[in-house]
Amino acid sequence: MKLVTGPVFQTLKSFTRDATQLMKPISTISILESSLQKCQRPNQFLQVHAQMITSGFVKDNFAASRLLFFSVGCLFFDLSYSHQILFQIDVPNAFTWNTLMRAYIWRDSPQFCIPLYSLMLGSDSVPDNFTHPIVIHASAIRSSEVEGKQIHAHVKKFGFDSDVYVLNTLINMYSVCGNLYDAQLLFDSSPVLDLVSWNTILAAHVKAGNVNEAIRIYDQMPEHNTIAANSMISLFGRFNCVNDAYKIFDEMKARDVVSWTAMISCYEQSEMFTEALVMFSRMRTEGVSLDEVVMISALSACTKLCATRNGEVIHGLIIRNGHESYVNLQNALIHMYSSHGNIVAAQQLFDFCSFLDQISWNSMIAGYLKCGLVVEARALFDAMPSKDVVSWTTMIGGYAQHDQFMETLELFNEMQVGPIRPDETTLVSVISACAHLSALEQGKWVHAYIKKNSIDINIFLGTTLIDMYMKCGSVETALEVFNGMKDRGISAWNAVISGLAMNGLVMESLERFADMENSGVLPNEITFVGVLGACRHAGLVDEGRQHFKSMQQTYGIQPNVKHYGCMVDLFGRAGLLKEAEEFMESMPMTPDVATWGALLGACKKHGATEIGEQVGKKLIELEPQHDGFHVLLANIYASTGRWDDVMKLRGTMRKRGVMKIPGxxxxxxxxxxxxxxxxxxxxxxxxxxxxxxxxxxxxxxxxxxxxxxxxxxxxxxxxxxxxxxxxxxxxxxxxxxxxxxxxxxxxxxxxxxxxxxxxxxxxxxxxxxxxxxxxxxxxxxxxxxxxxxxxxxxxx
DNA sequence: GTAGGGTTAG
Structure with missing residues (x-):
């Protein structure tokens, strides 16, 4: 909104001067109303005002309040102009004050309501039954319980405390400010309750997540209505109680679009995306009119399900219903298309969108990154009008996800220069880049930054720090971080277990695993990759066998290809080539490259040239582009002096364009x-x-x-x-x-x-x-x- | 002037 305070009054003055000669003064309500109706431009409005000034009609309470009413709706004017109109009235009535206060709320400036209310009390005006709800609402928007309490006292003083409207607004204010106790107290002691009161107190408990209390109130209320039922559905949704939610939904007499949206979102929160989409189509069959909110939920389900076709259908519905200018919906569409790899569609939406917000830009950058277009993402990042912490984090994290760790750190350093401060999520990417680069100094710097700025070390940040220190060989510091974490979570344990093993501290690693079992944290697949890895590093064949067994028998975890690979490697390194081979044959899945590589490596290590040659040849057949297999086989040849074969192999590599990855x-x-x-x-x-x-x-x-x-x-x-x-x-x-x-x-x-x-x-x-x-x-x-x-x- | 649904970006 543009402030036009100065010039407005200049114009008004000059109009007033001219009006005496050129224009008829306005002096009746009917002429005023018709003149105001005709106003198209700010200047026409100012002329009307000038004409009222010349006639002195502006002093008339009712006439001025009409003028004021029109002025607040005119966004060309700053509210200080409306204020001025009010001040020209000798004794403005409550309606006039209410109009201006409501206007301040409407224009996102609720902070001016209380001062205005004080002015009102200071003048001879008396608040009416509309005044307090407006001021209370303003306090609620600002979450200012102190203000709200003051107005509550005034409500009592002016005797409005049995006005049900005022009371409901107060209950809502206490609830919004988080004071559920006073909200409930007010509700319980109220002499006048209506359905809105019940809905309001129910909403308060729903907001606070008090499931039992909400159920109690819902059961007690005199009459179940759509709004209350909708609240309950959303509450159950939040606690993943799909069945309870559906029961309420099913028993409803009248469902509206909100009920359906709540139910769809309830399924989504329980990750039942197919059911969510089924609900959406049921809703359409029943002829419920669609709005932009329900579309967003439906789109989200399509995104999660990779249901491209359904998403396109919904896109069509959005256009047909005229919701396509709704920016949140545009953003959801951009997100869906780019998540499904259709970057062209996403980009078209972005390019032709008439209004883009911060999320649109951020989503588009994330979309490019998801589709692997790092350069395009960076170009858009550089071009965006303003960057927030999400923009920076997206781009920094994008580099890290695409293994461009140097770029990750460079961009982070660039970020330091600007005004936007990194948060936990940003730092996770940065630290992980340090881990990949073994950049201990930088990693330590970030850790110090975290401490200095008292950033909360949450599970993700803590785990990433542990991983970084472990991967930089700073075992002690990694353990310090681990010990300092309040909330550990399975990933932190995993980082410690595999970190210790990686650093050669195999016994410590296995001890930590035992600690973890004792502390009641259930291991997962990744834990056992770490545990078996530990056994492998120290050649602990028997322990490896045991853990491999217990992961299935004790914890019911089916070993994946990585676990099998570990075991093959463990046997192979220990020289148990026969067992390694047999183990491979017993795998329920096709062995991956790493597993074959482990066997080949074992052959090389234990001089099993014949098997090695067989395996090597087979592997090269399977993966003709893999440099490592060629090199291993070449080394096997070289170790027995078969230089002809070495040269032949090198020839094949050249022919196939296989490049040896340089050390x-x-x-x-x-x-x-x-x-x-x-x-x-x-x-x-x-x-x-x-x-x-x-x-x-x-x-x-x-x-x-x-x-x-x-x-x-x-x-x-x-x-x-x-x-x-x-x-x-x-x-x-x-x-x-x-x-x-x-x-x-x-x-x-x-x-x-x-x-x-x-x-x-x-x-x-x-x-x-x-x-x-x-x-x-x-x-x-x-x-x-x-x-x-x-x-x-x-x-x- | 009071009560209900949502999500899109890291």
Whole structure:
């Protein structure tokens, strides 16, 4: 709304000046009414006002109140103009004051009602039976019980306390302000109750979620009516009591669109989306007229059910019923189409929508992200007129969901510059990006940010923090977070169990699992992925077998492909190749790539070249594009000196365009994540790193290190093989770590593949020679190197 | 001037 205070009065003045000469003064009610009716533009209205001033008719109480009544409905004028009209009346009556107060509520400014009411009392006007309900309503909107209580006192003083209308408004005010006690007290002591009183007190209990109290009132009320029944349906809906809700719905004499909407939404809250849609079509067969609210619920069910066709039908209904300009409905449609992958339809809606709100923009960005169009999402994000915390979170989270973790952190840093503060949801994405990047410093910074701003560490945030610290190798801090959480939830336990295992603390992990069982939290599928993973890391074959059995027998959890994969890996690593193979054959589902890979890896580790070759060949047939299988098979060939086969395999890879994913190690230094590829020379500090590698090599040799060249699958000279080894990405990262950080800071490295045997050996020796802790997180787990030993006890 | 339904964005 535009404020036109200044110019309005200027115009009014000039009109008044002119009016004396040019226009007939208005001096009767009938002329006034007809002149006001004809007003199309603000200036015409001002002319009428001017004409009344010249005639002095403006002082007439009734005439002025008519003028005032029209002025508040005219959005071109600020209410201060209407105020002015009121002040020109000598003794305005209650109706006039009421009109202005109601106008303030209508224009979203209820805060001006009480001051106006005080002015009214200060003048000689006396409130009528309409005045207090308006002021009470204003307090209710503002949730100001203090104000409401004051007006309540006035109600008593003026003797309106047996006016049922006033009383109902008071009951509603107390309920809205959360004071159910006084609402009930008022209701109980009231001498005059009508149906609205019953509906109001019922609504109060429904709002507060007092199921038993609401049922009691509903049963007691003199007459069941549609509004009360609708409230009850919605209450039962909220508590997932579908049957109770349906009973009420079924027994209703007269159902309206609200009843149907409440029932549909009740099904949705219990995730019974098909039933919701059935209700919707029943409603249509019964000829109930549809409004925009019920459409939203129906659309939501279609979205959840992926019922594209139904959604399109509803879209048609929306257009036919003329609801398409309703922005919330537009947004729901955008959401539905993009959730179903129809980004074109979503975009058309967005482009042709006449009115877009914040949610429209946010939904469209989320829609692009859901359809994998990250670049488009970012373009829209950059173009949007204003960004709120959801916009930022959507985009930041979108990067994280699409594995673009560097971008996640960059955008988060950009967000810091602006005025919008991140909330729990934003931080979850950011922390998870830190976990993926092993960016411990950044992760710690975010944790400190959370503490500093006293952001509530909820289940999600806590779990993500635990996961991040575990994945960065900071077991202690992870456990601190866990211990500090009030509400843990299964995911926090899972994060701890798999985190400990991943960090080589297998016994601790299994102990935590036992704690969890004892504390009465029921494990789920993911828990057992962690538990079996723990057994696998330590080669605990028997324990693994036991847990695999108990997950089914004690907890009734059917093992999924991941659990089977774990077991195959567990057997394979332990050298029980026969059992691993048999286990695979017993799987009720097709083994996934990881399971086959585990078997192949086991063959390689235990020198089962023949089975390995068979499995490898089979795998390459199954997954001709998978680089890892080619590499493993090549390594199996290489280990027996079959260089011809190695070369052949490399030829096939070339032909098929299979690229070996290069080893890549990351290390964070001063909050910046540095990336090294195997053989990489692109780092700006390459010269220094080279020197360090040279020194490292020399130190390693004097410490008795023998390069392990068995995994170098090239038919090249031994010396060259050694050089290749020295330029493995993790060695480059270690070298960089040694020059860019200082003791006792551990060197933390994350590698995309599994660490190779040679680098493992070298890291052990470096940790002793340089007195530096080295923590390597590879694709599978952690290796904490300290004083020449590794936490994995060389079993990995 | 009082009482009932909803959801769409992370």
């Amino acid at each position: 890549c190690s990351m290390i964070e230094s001063n909050g910046v994540v540095h990336e090294f590829l195997a053989g990489d020379r692109t780092h700006p500090q390459m010269e220094k790193i080279d020197k360090m590698i040279e020194e490292m090599t020399w130190r390693l040799k004097t410490e008795g290190y023998q390069p392990d060249i068995t995994d170098v699958a090239y038919d090249i000279e031994e010396e060259e093989k050694e050089t290749t080894l020295y330029r493995h990405s993790e060695k480059l990262a270690i070298a960089f770590g040694l020059i860019s950080t200082f003791p006792p800071t551990p060197i933390r490295i994350m590698k995309n593949l599994r660490i190779c045997g040679d680098c493992h050996e070298a890291a052990k020796i470096i940790s002793r020679a340089y007195q530096r802790e080295i923590i390597v997180r590879d694709r599978q787990r952690f290796h904490h190197f300290r004083l020449g030993l590794c936490s994995c006890t060389d079993f990995w």
